[in-house]
Amino acid sequence: MTHFTLPRRLAAEALGTAFLLAAVVGSGIMAEKLSGESQALALLCNTLPTGAILAVLILMLGPISGAHMNPAVSLVFALRRELAWRDCGAYISVQAIGGIVGVLAAHGMFELPIWQFSTTIRTGPGQWLAEAVATFGLVLTILGCVTFARAAVSYAVGLYITAAYWFTASTSFANPAVTLARALSDTFAGIAPADVPAFWIAQIVGAVLAMLAGGWLFAGASETGATE
Secondary structure, three states, X not given: OOOOOHHHHHHHHHHHHHHHHHHHHHHXXXXXXXXXXXXXXXXXXXXXXXXXXXXXXXXXXXHHHOOOOXXXXXXXXXXXXXXXXXXXXXXXXXXXXXXXXXXXXXXXXXXXXXXXXOOOOOOOHHHHHHHHHHXXXXXXXXXXXXXXXXXXXXXXXXXXXXXXXXXXXXXXXXXXXXXXXXXXXXXXOOOOHHHHHHHHHHHHHHHHHHXXXXXXXXXXXXOOOOEO
């Protein structure tokens, strides 16, 4: 893989997270406009663009920065010593900034107030468990594909998130930067700011558990699937 300087990698992370949030929030706004009173249809309309944009962004930006676009993923790679801690802190910072920019851009495109705070309550043990499960599955998907089929990471992540929107009670935020940014949108995709910290904790717990599980499950395996 070609080596890219840290500024270029950070630009890729910021740009990718911005487009991800523009897709999540923008498709949510469009879904509410076009789906009438059908919440199921609105969720479907929100799900498909999110999974699709993830695949595109990972294919486009993965060779530059790894296309983490997710502080939980960057943390896991730092814990695995595959990302320097200094770089990890920088990744997380630009992911947060990029996510907020993406939300503001979505508001601007739909001529909504730029600065908002969500009033959508997402709290309770079921929601927290859902976020831990969603993030566990996402990180395990990434680690498994990196081990056995690196070229499939983009499609696997897009498909996993598409599925997890529907089998988790929280609709699978699975990303601290996404959670923070969505707190700044009082639209279909929003989450009340007061509910953000608990989501963060659940996401980090899920990510670390996935790292530990993957470290054992995939130990001794090569990218071709052969074992030592």
